[in-house]
Amino acid sequence: SRGFELQRRAGNFSKAAALERKAIRATAVEAEVEQWTADKLIDASEEFKAKALIKSREQYDEMYKRSVEDPDGFWSDIASEFHWEQKWDSSKPASSWNLDVRKGPIYVEWFKGGKTNIAYNAVDRHVKAGRGGETAILWEGNDVGRDRKLTFQQLQDEVCQVANYLRSIGVKKGDSVTIYMPMLAELPVTMLACMRIGAVHSVVFAGFSADSLAGRMMDSKPRVVLTCSAVRRGNKVIGLKEIVDKAADICSKQGFDVERVLVYDNENAISREKTPWKDGRDEWWQDRIPSFETESPVEWVDAEDPSFMLYTSGSTGKPKGVLHTTGGYMLGAATSFKYIFDYRPGDVYWCTADCGWITGHTYLTYGPLLNGASIVVFEGVPTYPDAGRCWEIVDKYQVTLFYTAPTAIRALQKSGNSFVTKYSRKSLRVLGSVGEPINPNAWRWYYEVVGDSRCPIVDTWWQTETGSILITPLPGAWPQKPGSATLPFFGVQPAVVDENGREQDGPCSGYLCMKAPPISLMRTLYGDQERYETAYFAPFKGFYFSGDGCRRDEDGYYWLTGRVDDVINVSGHRIGTAEVESALVSHSMCAEAAVVGYDHEIKGQGIYAFVTLMEGVDYSDDLRRQLVTTVRSEIGAFAAPDVIHWAPGLPKTRSGKIMRRILRKIAANQLDELGDTSTLAEPAVVDQLIELRGK
């Protein structure tokens, strides 16, 4: 009955509509692929393979086999390469889990009882091994010419100072800390400082609005917020401290007072005098941090103690606080980084993601630093001062491994090849893609123009929830098919299930699930175990459900075809349609809103909003602007609708359910494919909507 209850609560997940969407997308991608790869697979050069960590499919097959047949042994061997202050009890199994709601609560545990610390392993361990003089962080400012370098020793010193500060204001193991910072070197420093003392960081992307920040703060009740006065991104100045103040006011009204705010003084963007201030609560980073000791004891935490939380959008309700723990996350992050980017000492690695997203946690900060890699931390945007900035940075730091999102690739592709070919890019060895399906055309440009047909591309599929990459090429091990994330990483056991939850064999398509927990899988949703089970484990019994549709081809390669729930992926950022709808209806003149995704040339998906106004209110461009502004201020600029479509009425079933299938077709301008509209309560609204398209 527990299982039944969860199933009942599983929400508005419509399997039929989802499958239909998936099928459309899969066909489009395949048509594009066929044009280009009809007779060739893209393989790494013999030279690349000879030096690669995993040199062949056979080598992978053997390791993969062990990783799924003897996961405890496989991961225990890897775990032994890290520092454990106290080893886990090796007389017991290393892991224990239940993914089946019918068998009781969902849980996943790895190396429980072992004591370690992620920050220690990512920083101190390298210093102890005599690598303190090696470069840890190469910080590149928004404006050309502003940069800064930190060695592992310097990183350790700064992390300790911030850790000591946090302890001095009473932050203890298990306490939550909100970080709302731009891409300063101090951002990863702060994350590591939290981990050092066992505090649980919640990084909120500095593009989120005061309302969004407040929502996350109300949920996790941080002891302290760390932020920055303001930041310059491209030509814009964003007053972050002002936003934090607004968020703190919102929290105050809801009964939660932030005790302390530490503000990094970014005089490059705003002066101290102009920064809004609250005496007694706020203090300047520069006035406090340097006075602390550069040594600080490590808090040894249990492998299953929380390491961080990160909010992400679901198909319904408020954002979910995905909670990761320590041991499994550390091993997943480190191991995937090492093999997927074919890391070797001396590599300079650059991930363009912001630390505010999971990619910035796992593949900007923890994964690379756990391997002792030098990382580039970039404050700016890829198109400032011009579209050549990325390749300028690549040459400047001799970047060898580069990781970005398809949306950035498409935007740069559109700017023209001359911005790329102006720079050498000879240092590049592996190129990565993440966040959304990469269309073969963009894949090809990335491969041929950016990588000079020399660098393998790793199209990596994973999620905030999985903590690390699950489906991916290993760059020297097997040939690529542009558009496919190819095969499962070590320990990953995908299952493609049909709408009845039955696992399918061989070539097939359906819902992408996992039949065993990836080692770095989130352990719960912060404060909401029930939603954790409902959203991820109730839809298909016995499996973790990703929310994505996929196809597996005759070679066993996986093709991700996009979300099958009401989540849209805009420029690699996940947004729940319900969140945008609720932002729209918060405007006093908006009666109802329905949001769908549509194919967008650069962003992958764009946001298309159908809006019904209050009785008597007239359509106007001004109102349209107001609605967009409302979404910006409720969620953040990246969630602003691309299209507002006036809707006198919305297509609803007789029971009042909005038929999004029809709205998606209208948004895509596939008006001859509207399908059966006879079950609508008022079929005439469809004609009204078509009439108002583009108006």
Ligand code: WT7
């Ligand atoms: C969703 C997760 C974790 C990476 C950053 C986004 C989509 C991610 C791919 C890929 C096709 C991808 C999926 C997934 N996605 N990478 N290589 N190919 N789709 O993390 O915000 O948690 O979003 O992004 O739909 O479910 P996220």
